[in-house]
Amino acid sequence: xxxxxxxxxxxxxxxxxxxxxxxxxxxxxxxxxxxxxxxxxxxxxxxxxxxxxxxxxxxxxxxxxxxxxxxxxxxxxxxxxxxxxxxxxxxxxxxxxxxxxxxxxxxxxxxxxxxxxxxxxxxxxxxxxxxxxxxxxxxxxxxxxxxxxxxxxxxxxxxxxxxxxxxxxxxxxxxxxxxxxxxxxxxxxxxxxxxxxxxxxxxxxxxxxxxxxxxxxxxxxxxxxxxxxxxxxxxxxxxxxxxxxxxxxxxxxxxxxxxxxxxxxxxxxxxxxxxxxxxxxxxxxxxxxxxxxxxxxxxxxxxxxxxxxxxxxxxxxxxxxxxxxxxxxxxxxxxxxxxxxxxxxxxxxxxxxxxxxxxxxxxxxxxxxxxxxxxxxxxxxxxxxxxxxxxxxxxxxxxxxxxxxxxxxxxxxxxxxxxxxxxxxxxxxxxxxxxxxxxxxxxxxxxxxxxxxxxxxxxxxxxxxxxxxxxxxxxxxxxxxxxxxxxxxxxxxxxxxxxxxxxxxxxxxxxxxxxxxxxxxxxxxxxxxxxxxxxxxxxxxxxxxxxxxxxxxxxxxxxxxxxxxxxxxxxxxxxxxxxxxxxxxxxxxxxxxxxxxxxxxxxx
Numbered sequence: 331x332x333x334x335x336x337x338x339x340x341x342x343x344x345x346x347x348x349x350x351x352x353x354x355x356x357x358x359x360x361x362x363x364x365x366x367x368x369x370x371x372x373x374x375x376x377x378x379x380x381x382x383x384x385x386x387x388x389x390x391x392x393x394x395x396x397x398x399x400x401x402x403x404x405x406x407x408x409x410x411x412x413x414x415x416x417x418x419x420x421x422x423x424x425x426x427x428x429x430x431x432x433x434x435x436x437x438x439x440x441x442x443x444x445x446x447x448x449x450x451x452x453x454x455x456x457x458x459x460x461x462x463x464x465x466x467x468x469x470x471x472x473x474x475x476x477x478x479x480x481x482x483x484x485x486x487x488x489x490x491x492x493x494x495x496x497x498x499x500x501x502x503x504x505x506x507x508x509x510x511x512x513x514x515x516x517x518x519x520x521x522x523x524x525x526x527x528x529x530x531x532x533x534x535x536x537x538x539x540x541x542x543x544x545x546x547x548x549x550x551x552x553x554x555x556x557x558x559x560x561x562x563x564x565x566x567x568x569x570x571x572x573x574x575x576x577x578x579x580x581x582x583x584x585x586x587x588x589x590x591x592x593x594x595x596x597x598x599x600x601x602x603x604x605x606x607x608x609x610x611x612x613x614x615x616x617x618x619x620x621x622x623x624x625x626x627x628x629x630x631x632x633x634x635x636x637x638x639x640x641x642x643x644x645x646x647x648x649x650x651x652x653x654x655x656x657x658x659x660x661x662x663x664x665x666x667x668x669x670x671x672x673x674x675x676x677x678x679x680x681x682x683x684x685x686x687x688x689x690x691x692x693x694x695x696x697x698x699x700x701x702x703x704x705x706x707x708x709x710x711x712x713x714x715x716x717x718x719x720x721x722x723x724x725x726x727x728x729x730x731x732x733x734x735x736x737x738x739x740x741x742x743x744x745x746x747x748x749x750x751x752x753x754x755x756x757x758x759x760x761x762x763x764x765x766x767x768x769x770x771x772x773x774x775x776x777x778x779x780x781x782x783x784x785x786x787x788x789x790x791x792x793x794x795x796x797x798x799x800x801x802x803x804x805x806x807x808x809x810x811x812x813x814x815x816x817x818x819x820x821x822x823x824x825x826x827x828x829x830x831x832x833x834x835x836x837x838x839x840x841x842x843x844x845x846x847x848x849x850x851x852x853x854x855x856x857x858x859x860x861x862x863x864x865x866x867x868x869x870x871x872x873x874x875x876x877x878x879x880x881x882x883x884x885x886x887x888x889x890x891x892x893x894x895x896x897x898x899x900x901x902x903x904x905x906x907x908x909x910x911x912x913x914x915x916x917x918x919x920x921x922x923x924x925x926x927x928x929x930x931x932x933x934x
Contacts, residue, residue, distance in 0.1 A: 381416040381423060381445030383798055384787065384934060387869045388862055388926040393798050394790040394870070395423070396934070397444040403436075403779035404648065404772060408872050409934050416445065420797045426451045428461040434767040436779045440786060457791050462764075464740070466718035474734035475792050480763070481597065481740045483714025487707045488763035490570045491516045491541040496706040497758075500889065508706075508889075510699045511758040514572040521565035528554045528561065535574035535624065538564060539760075551630050553621045574630075575757055576619070579750045581681065582669070583616040587632040587759060588678075590746040591781055592700050593874060595789065595867065596737050597708050598727035599860065599896035602701060603788070603874040607777045610673035614640035637671060646670035648772035674773060688754060695756035696748055697877045703746070703758055704878075705889045727894070741789050743781075784872030787934070790863075828854060837895045846905035850920050857899045858925050864900055865909045870934045881905050 384396035396413050399405045425446045427433060437460060441448075449455050454471070459478040469482060486492045494514040501508045515524035517538075528534070532554050540548040551574060556564075564571075578585050591605035614637045615629040623629055628640050637643050647670075673681075682689035712726055721729035727737045745765025749757045767782065769775035828836060836852055843849040853861070868876060878886075879900045887893060893901075903911075911920050912928040 378418050379422075379442065379445040379447065380418045381793060381797065383414045383416050383793060384412055384870055385414060385930075386866050387412075387928050387930040388866065389929045390926050391862065391866070392792060392795075395444055395446075395786070395793055396870070397440050397783040397786045399780050399783050400439055400443055402439075402775070403769075404776045405780040408783075409932060411932060412930060412934055416793065416797050421794050422447050423793055423797065424449045424453070424456045425458040425460065426453070426456040428459070430462040431460065431764065434769070434778075436767045436769050436775070436782045440779065440782045444783075444786065457793075458786070464718070466720070469718045469735050469739075470720070470731045471733050472731055472735035472739050474736065474739075476739065477789060477791060478740055479742060481594070481711055481715070481742050482718050483711040484707075484742055484744075484763045486710040486714075487703070487744065487761040489541050490539050490760055492710075493703075493707070493761060494570055494572075496710065497703065500702070500706045504889065508702060510702050510756075512573040512575060514570050516570050517567060518565050524571050525561060525565070535576060535621065536571050537574045538567075538569055538571050540567075540569045549627075549631060551624045553624060555621070575749055575751055577752045578617065579752050579754070580617055581610075581612060585613045585617045585630065585632055586610055588675070588696070588746075588748045588750070589765070590696055590700065590748055591765065592704075592744045592746055593785055593788070594704065594742050594744070596727075596741075597704075597711060598737050598894050599864075599900045600704065600708070600878055601864070601867070601876070601900075602704060602878040603871065604697060604700060604877050605777075605781050605784070606675070606873040606875060607781075608675045609774075609777065610675065610678045611637075612669075612671050612673070613637060614642040614671055634672065640671075643671045644669060645771050646672045646674075646773040648674075648776055670773075672771070672773060674777060692750055692754050692756060695754070696746075699748060699756050699758050700746055701878050701886060702889065703761065705886060709891070741785070743785060780873060784874050788867050788871050788874060790867065790870075828856075833895055837898060840898055840902055841893075843902070846902050847907070847920055849902040850906055850911075853899065858922070860896060860899055861903050862926065864903075865912065865928075868909060868933070869930075872934070879904050881908070 382396045382398065383393040385393045393414070396410075398410065398413075399407055423446050425441050426449055427438070427441075428451055441458070446458070451459060451461070451468075454473075457476060459468075459476065461478065461480070463480045463482055463484065464472075464478050468478070472478070486496060494511065494516060497508065497511050498514070513527075515521075515527070517524065528536070534554045536552055536554070538548075538550045538552070548569070550564075552560075580586070587610075589609040589611060591608055593603040593605070595601040595603070611632045611634055613629055613632050615626055617629060627636050628642075631637075679689045681687075682692070713723055715727060716723050716725055716729050719729045719731050719735065730736050731739075742763065743765060745762035747759040747762065749759055751757065767778045769778055836854065839852045840849045843852075879897065881904045883901050883904065890897070906920065909928075913931070
């Protein structure tokens with residue numbers, strides 16, 4: 331639950347007579363220790379918030395805001411050696427959090443600690459908008475430096491019927507390679523097809539889910555042996571029926587699933603990051619395949635909201651790193667009475683190692699499922715982007731808003747729910763486009779607060795020029811001859827200046843190169859700008875791992891209707907060695923001399 335009053339506008343709270351909050355603590359860049367970010371003020375004044383800037387790893391490029399981890403979350407602090415404290419007397423920076431979405435402490439506390447102040451959405455002074463899906467009006471009014479936390483149309487992932495429709499389209503085209511989620515039927519339209527499957531498979535077990543519900547609400551598990559009357563009644567309801575995975579992998583007899591946190595920074599180029607930690611959610615009754623147990627929700631459903639009310643539910647206190655506990659100690663801890671009902675992925679990896687299970691293979695399968703799911707949903711998201719911007723579909727992600735909205739204006743966090751079967755195959759259950767960031771337990775607080783800070787840092791919120799020009803440290807305003815920066819407004823990346831015809835020719839040349847390093851010779855200035863920004867993101871990713879594009883992304887080309895120029899650029903860059911090409915050795919010769927030098931090689 332969020333703290334009382336967290337939804338109150340900061341401007342209102344300053345007049346509410348509330349107790350003065352404790353100073354925010356962050357790690358400083360020079361001494362790596364906590365310092366107060368407030369300055370001495372009178373008892374009637376609120377302490378000022380101080381932003382922290384993260385310079386680019388390339389010379390001459392502007393900084394972004396750096397969001398450190400709160401002390402209370404218990405996460406090991408991210409490296410802060412590159413950080414520069416902004417001038418506390420400089421301009422204020424703002425975010426907006428609308429009432430359309432739930433308020434989480436993990437989000438609000440990180441933004442406040444990061445030095446941002448809350449304003450109303452209609453003020454248009456904010457750099458970050460945390461809300462539900464942007465409307466056409468919101469999208470068309472976005473300025474180049476503003477970012478919002480949802481892509482329009484991502485309900486094509488979040489709604490169970492639309493998700494199945496997108497995956498089924500790819501299954502029909504690619505067959506077994508796209509069997510990443512159990513066979514499904516959207517009711518009532520596909521009732522006849524499901525009824526036929528039910529009759530053909532008398533021993534099958536099915537699971538019915540409402541299309542737009544979450545937290546396990548409305549879910550029902552049943553066998554093919556239900557009566558025709560029951561089947562007809564179910565067929566009248568709007569929802570999706572899927573095959574129930576019959577052989578789930580168990581942890582000491584309990585069914586479990588995984589909540590995997592996935593961040594998409596853009597869809598063109600497609601940039602996918604997966605968090606290094608996630609949640610393992612266990613049922614609270616031991617599993618049985620007996621069909622007489624199908625009504626037992628706490629056996630067959632792993633949702634936290636379902637199992638938290640069970641007397642057998644055990645909170646994970648997250649009071650120490652399980653990986654540092656010796657084997658004898660760990661065995662003493664994990665008896666049935668003490669076993670937490672929610673684990674971290676690190677704890678799952680340790681469990682796999684001790685039971686001779688291949689965690690690496692499972693994690694690789696998860697990445698594959700994530701990539702294929704996002705590739706399946708990208709076309710309808712692109713169509714929605716053009717629709718809201720009132721552009722032709724042919725413009726795709728290149729369509730821009732009249733105020734400057736572009737393909738990098740949105741980002742989105744997804745919660746992928748994945749099941750692992752006894753063959754270690756990973757199955758997609760659903761995708762949450764508004765995953766819970768509740769921090770009701772120490773484990774949740776650590777994982778989710780750290781995740782939010784990493785997201786806001788990698789997204790790259792650009793502070794006003796007046797802020798970083800006045801900041802302590804060596805950040806200087808770049809000269810206008812550095813690529814990707816306009817001297818009038820450093821927030822705007824230089825657009826591609828090639829005509830569609832020239833772009834097609836250059837794309838063909840890059841694609842035709844047998845040696846990926848040869849392809850770099852055909853990169854224009856906008857392509858190098860894309861490379862620089864992508865590498866800068868990798869260098870500030872925290873606990874996020876880029877899973878697309880990588881040097882092996884070529885295996886997914888067949889699933890793209892057409893590889894875009896920007897996807898091609900980043901794929902070929904990764905195939906050529908990626909960021910290693912910026913190091914001062916022989917590889918640097920592959921980078922044109924006018925591209926900025928990388929001056930820092932320490933990731934944050």
